[in-house]
Amino acid sequence: MSMMQHYITRQNYEEWFMDFLDGNMSPERKVLLFEFLSLNTDLKSELEALQPVEFPKPQIPAYPDKHRLFRTSSANMDLPETDFLLIKKMEEGLTEQETKRLAQLEHFYPAIKTEEQLYSKTKIEPPVIVYGKKKTLIRKRATWVWPVLQATAAAILLFLIIPGKTNVDDFTQNKDYTALSEIQNRQNRLNPISNETTNKIVSKEAINTTTPISLPSEIIQKTSSSQTEKSVDYLPPTTENAFSKMEPIESIATTGFSFQVSSLQTEAYEKGLAVMIPTFINNQRMQNAIEIVPDENAIADASILERGADLLTRLTQKELAFRKVYDTDGNVVAINVKSGEFEMSQRLPRLLRR
Amino acid sequence: MTEEDYNRCVEKHADNVYRFVLKNIKDEDKASDIVQDAYEKMWRHRDGVNPDKAKSYLFTTAYHVLVDAVRKEKHQVSIDHINLSGLYGETSYSDLGEILHKAIDQLPETQKMVVMFRDYEGYSYEEIEQITGLSESQVKVYIYRARVFLKNYIGKMEVVV
Structure with a gap:
């Protein structure tokens, strides 16, 4: 303490006043202060003005979110204990111990009740949304397919078993003389000339009457050769054979054409070939088409769609064109395929358009 | 899973799957595509799908497609997302x-x-x-x-x- 502070003056009276108001003044100094004030009345009123100013005692403010600081090791997640307990109460339910703990916390921290109300509002109510294209997902059993398939298969079988005029016409138009010579050989193998039945089968008359085929004249001449006709001469005219005893099947009338099926089915082999040869020729043509090796450079530049279209064009002899359909952003949104009068567009799923 | 089971699944769960996808992807066309794909996949594999777990199967399929779609779109919609994020x-x-x-x-x-x-x-x-x-x-x-x-x-x- 300096010498100056031992005596109160008009220069240091403020310090003396503060010490007096704070209660830090000894009785001796108080005597000096009061003497000073009796001589300086203006300062006495100043001290009296300061005296009522009393600061409230400082209080420790309560931390409003103290309950958020509690943690529990059972939570095993980075959450305050109260949040954990409130959510668990809503989601799974609490154990007895956890219920007690929550009640204890709620007792000391009423704010937890408000939080519990807020948590109860976080359960989301599902909005009512209806999928408009649900009907497109329904799969219906195609009950008509099996009978139709059966009928189709039966029709195809009938068509193959009973040779029609159409196939024979194809055969004659193709003029496959090799096949005709095979017919002759086949007949000779099955029916040796010495066999008495041969005369009925290979005679010119028999061919003309049992086979409703309008074969070219040169073919008929070849198939009914003089050699076979001669064989007739060796046979006694009155001899009966097994074939002659058999009754002919009644002629079958169908739409468009009719023919008589001989009991011997002598033309079955020819007609079988007539069915098979066009198929064989077609297969041969397709095989040739497949065996064409395209230019390597062309393959390297072509897409798989282009290569597929090229192959199909070669196989079917029909021009197959395809094109990509773009939207305004330049994304491919669909593929369009066209061949002759057939045209089909397939929209691509959105996820595949990028 | 029989055809009847499958069609029952359509009646029962198609709305739910669609709602779930739509709420996540916000695009009706894409949501519809995902639902169609999920059901298409279930139909193709119907022999191996337990009817009791068909709903989970559908949601699992839709979820994985959705996750991929969301990942692809994430960077594209990030600006919109930021604009929407203001409380x-x-x-x-x-x-x-x-x-x-x-x-x-x-x-x-x-x-x-x-x-x-x-x-x-x-x-x-x-x-x-x-x-x-x-x-x-x-x-x-x-x-x-x-x-x-x-x-x-x-x-x-x-x-x-």
Whole structure:
């Protein structure tokens, strides 16, 4: 303490006043202060003005979110204990111990009740949304397919078993003389000339009457050769054979054409070939088409769609064109395929358009 | 799974799957495509699908397609997402449901889907685990964190309103 502070003056009276108001003044100094004030009345009123100013005692403010600081090791997640307990109460339910703990916390921290109300509002109510294209997902059993398939298969079988005029016409138009010579050989193998039945089968008359085929004249001449006709001469005219005893099947009338099926089915082999040869020729043509090796450079530049279209064009002899359909952003949104009068567009799923 | 089982699944779950996908992807066409694909896949594999688990099968399929789609789109919509993320941008809510659905849009994608499985479909943690491929504890953590976020969001919005 300096010498100056031992005596109160008009220069240091403020310090003396503060010490007096704070209660830090000894009785001796108080005597000096009061003497000073009796001589300086203006300062006495100043001290009296300061005296009522009393600061409230400082209080420790309560931390409003103290309950958020509690943690529990059972939570095993980075959450305050109260949040954990409130959510668990809503989601799974609490154990007895956890219920007690929550009640204890709620007792000391009423704010937890408000939080519990807020948590109860976080359960989301599902909005009512209806999928408009649900009907497109329904799969219906195609009950008509099996009978139709059966009928189709039966029709195809009938068509193959009973040779029609159409196939024979194809055969004659193709003029496959090799096949005709095979017919002759086949007949000779099955029916040796010495066999008495041969005369009925290979005679010119028999061919003309049992086979409703309008074969070219040169073919008929070849198939009914003089050699076979001669064989007739060796046979006694009155001899009966097994074939002659058999009754002919009644002629079958169908739409468009009719023919008589001989009991011997002598033309079955020819007609079988007539069915098979066009198929064989077609297969041969397709095989040739497949065996064409395209230019390597062309393959390297072509897409798989282009290569597929090229192959199909070669196989079917029909021009197959395809094109990509773009939207305004330049994304491919669909593929369009066209061949002759057939045209089909397939929209691509959105996820595949990028 | 018979054809009848399959068609029953369509009647029963198509709306739910569509709602789940639509709420996550916000695009009706894409949502429709995903639903179609999910059912197409189930139809193709119907012999191996247990009818009792058909719903999970559908949601699992839709979930994985959705996750891929969301990942692809994430960077494209990030700007919009930021604009929507302001808590105080729109204060004209009068209905708690609207506030809540707005809040759900703010959640990270996985939390969002998991909460939807829980609240929309009522799935257990175990079922969500099977659908999403997450562990049960992960599912639990996602749900708890989502709840905290939603609670805080609702609290703030109520103060603002």
